[in-house]
Amino acid sequence: MEKGRENVVLFPFMAEGHIILFLAFALHITQMGYSVTFVNTPLNIKKLRESFPPGSSSIKLFEIPFNSSDHGLPPDSEDTDVLPYSLSLRLLEASLHLKLPLRKLLRDLIEEHGVKPVCVISDLFFGWAADVAHELGIFHAIFSITGGFGMACYCSVWLNLPHKDTECVEFQLPDFPEAGIFHVTQLTQSMLLAGEEDSFTNFQRRNIRAWSNADAFIFNTVEELDKTGLMYFRRKLGIPVYGIGPILLSDQDRATSSRETTISAEECVEWLDKKEANSVIYISFGSQNTISASQMMNLAKALDASGRSFIWVVRPPLGFDINAEFEAEQWLPEGYVQRIHDQDRGQIVSKWAPQVEILAHKSVALFLSHCGWNSVLEALKNGVPLIGWPMAAEQFYNAKLLVEEVGVCVEVARGTSFDVRQEDIMEKIELVMGENEKGKEIRQRSWKIKQVVRDAVRDEENYKGSSVKAMQEFFTTALLKKEQAVGTASSGINQ
Numbered sequence: 001m002e003k004g005r006e007n008v009v010l011f012p013f014m015a016e017g018h019i020i021l022f023l024a025f026a027l028h029i030t031q032m033g034y035s036v037t038f039v040n041t042p043l044n045i046k047k048l049r050e051s052f053p054p055g056s057s058s059i060k061l062f063e064i065p066f067n068s069s070d071h072g073l074p075p076d077s078e079d080t081d082v083l084p085y086s087l088s089l090r091l092l093e094a095s096l097h098l099k100l101p102l103r104k105l106l107r108d109l110i111e112e113h114g115v116k117p118v119c120v121i122s123d124l125f126f127g128w129a130a131d132v133a134h135e136l137g138i139f140h141a142i143f144s145i146t147g148g149f150g151m152a153c154y155c156s157v158w159l160n161l162p163h164k165d166t167e168c169v170e171f172q173l174p175d176f177p178e179a180g181i182f183h184v185t186q187l188t189q190s191m192l193l194a195g196e197e198d199s200f201t202n203f204q205r206r207n208i209r210a211w212s213n214a215d216a217f218i219f220n221t222v223e224e225l226d227k228t229g230l231m232y233f234r235r236k237l238g239i240p241v242y243g244i245g246p247i248l249l250s251d252q253d254r255a256t257s258s259r260e261t262t263i264s265a266e267e268c269v270e271w272l273d274k275k276e277a278n279s280v281i282y283i284s285f286g287s288q289n290t291i292s293a294s295q296m297m298n299l300a301k302a303l304d305a306s307g308r309s310f311i312w313v314v315r316p317p318l319g320f321d322i323n324a325e326f327e328a329e330q331w332l333p334e335g336y337v338q339r340i341h342d343q344d345r346g347q348i349v350s351k352w353a354p355q356v357e358i359l360a361h362k363s364v365a366l367f368l369s370h371c372g373w374n375s376v377l378e379a380l381k382n383g384v385p386l387i388g389w390p391m392a393a394e395q396f397y398n399a400k401l402l403v404e405e406v407g408v409c410v411e412v413a414r415g416t417s418f419d420v421r422q423e424d425i426m427e428k429i430e431l432v433m434g435e436n437e438k439g440k441e442i443r444q445r446s447w448k449i450k451q452v453v454r455d456a457v458r459d460e461e462n463y464k465g466s467s468v469k470a471m472q473e474f475f476t477t478a479l480l481k482k483e484q485a486v487g488t489a490s491s492g493i494n495q
Helices: 016-031 042-050 085-113 129-135 148-160 199-213 227-237 253-257 265-273 293-306 336-342 355-360 373-381 395-406 422-433 437-456 466-494
Strands: 007-011 035-040 059-063 119-123 139-144 216-219 241-243 280-284 309-314 346-350 364-369 386-388 409-411
Touching: 007 016, 007 085, 016 035, 016 042, 016 059, 016 119, 016 373, 035 042, 035 085, 042 059, 085 129, 085 199, 119 129, 129 139, 129 199, 139 466, 148 199, 148 227, 148 395, 199 227, 216 227, 216 466, 227 241, 241 466, 265 309, 265 346, 265 355, 280 293, 280 355, 293 309, 293 336, 293 422, 336 346, 355 364, 355 373, 364 373, 364 422, 373 395, 373 437, 386 395, 386 422, 395 409, 409 422, 422 437, 437 466
Parallel strands: 007 035, 007 119, 035 059, 119 139, 139 216, 216 241, 280 309, 280 364, 309 346, 364 386, 386 409
Antiparallel strands: none
8 A cells, every 4th residue: 555545445356357447447546546455366466467557556466365276167267258158157156255365355454554445345246345344344335347227137137037927028127117128138048047046046146135235336337328227226225326437448558468469559540540430330249259150151241241341350159269269261251351351441350459449530430339338338438329239248238228218329139049130230230320310310319428428527627527526425435434433443442
C-alpha cells in the first residue's frame, strides 16, 4: 500500500474477461487517489506481471494459494480459458476453497500496514467474500463486469426456472415482469437442463442469494441506459446499487494476455483509413465463443455477397480447439481469403484484433457481435450499431435490452445449434446499413446513445456524469463506514 493512500482490495474470478475488467477498474480507482491490492491465483498473477500496463505503480499484485490438482482439475488450470466448458463448474466450486486464503491475506495486510483497507471488492461469483470481509470489519462490495439488465434476467431465470412451469415456448420472469416476454431460445443449455438436484443450479442459487450480504453492488453500466436492470437489484437485494461504467481497458493495456494476431493495430488502422466513412462491418464473437462450421461458411458467403468491406476475427469452429490455428482453406469457401485480399475488401484476423481502435474508427458502420457486455459498451461508446448473435451466459438478455429498450441492435441468430441462412445475414446487414427508415432510425439512435454514454463519465467543474457521481458516492460511503468502525473501536478502548 502506498504511503498516504487508502487501499482497496480487488478480487476477480479466474477468467481472462473478468481479470481484464477488474484491471481496468483498478486503473480507474488509482486515478482517484487510492492504491489497489489486486488478488488472484499464482498463475494469473504471474501472467499479469509479465506485461503489466503502464501507469499501474499504485497496483500491487498478491498471490492467493491455489492448486488446481487438489480440486480434480488438470495441473496449472487456474482460469476458464484453459478449461473445457464441462470443467468450468468445477473451477467455480473450487473457488469456494479460497475463503481461508483470502481471510489470511486480509489479516496479513492489516498487520503489515496497521490499518484496514477501505473496502474489499470481489467478483460476482464470490458472493461468499462478504462474510470474510465482515469478519474483519471491512466494507464489502461486489463488482459485476456485466450490465444490470442482462444480469437481472440471468439471475431471475436461475432463481425461478420459470420455463419449467409452462409448456409454452414463451414465459415471463415472476420477480422481474418489467423485463417483458422471453423465449426458450434465450436460454443457455445449462438453464434448459437445470433442476432442483442440478449442481450448477444449486451453485448459482447459493451464490446469488449471498449477494444480499454485501454492503453494495457495482455494475459496469450506465444508469441512463440500464435503469430497469439496476432497479431489479435495488429491489431484490435491498443494498445500494451503483452504475459506474463504462469501465474499459484500452488495446494498449490489454497486452496482459500476450495475444497472437495476424494484424497489428497500426496495420489495421492503416487499412481502415483507406475506407469510406461508415462503410466497414466488424465481426467478432469474443475470446471464448465460436460458431459451427456450417454457420461460419454461411457467414463468409453473406459477407462476400454483401459487397461491403469487413474485418472478421476468426477462431476454429465448434468441435475444434478454439485457441488453435485457424485453417481458412478448411472452414471458408475455396479461394475466399485470396479473393477478398485481391479486392482489398476484407481482413480475416486470427484470434484477436485491436477492437477498441477498430470500433473508434470513422470507417466502421456496424458490429456483428455475440453481445458480451464489454463489446456492447465499446460499441455504444463509439456510436456503432449492432447485429446481435448471442451465444452464452447473459448475452441473450444484453441483446434483448439493445433491441427492445436501447434501440441500437437487431438480432440475426441465437446460439450455435442451428443453421443461419446466408440470406438472413445479408438481410440484417442491409437493414442496419442501408438507406431505409429502420436503418436510419438505428443509426441515429446509436449516435444519441454515444453521447449518453460519454456524458456518464464526464468529470468537469460544472458537470458530473451519473457514473462519476456513483463512483464518488460509493467511496464516500465506504470511507464513512471505515471511519465509523475506527471510532467505535476507539470508543470501546477508552471505556
